[in-house]
Amino acid sequence: MAMAESLFNHDIREANVPLGEKVNVHPVPHSTRNVMQIRIWCQDALAHTVDLPLDGFRVHF
Secondary structure, eight states: EEEEEEEEEEEETTTSSSSTTTEEEEEEEEETTTTEEEEEEEEEEEEEEEEESSOOOOOOO
């Protein structure tokens, strides 16, 4: 069964991760391409990457 999640109103479907499995999400901004690359890790292995528009991502510290 595939994982389906939403991040910043973008649906991310991942066939390589069992439903309910914990994952680590690493956002990596690429300003030259104007995208945020989302890297999804499961069990210490890169399971999926997706590029999302950089617009709409806000981080506050």
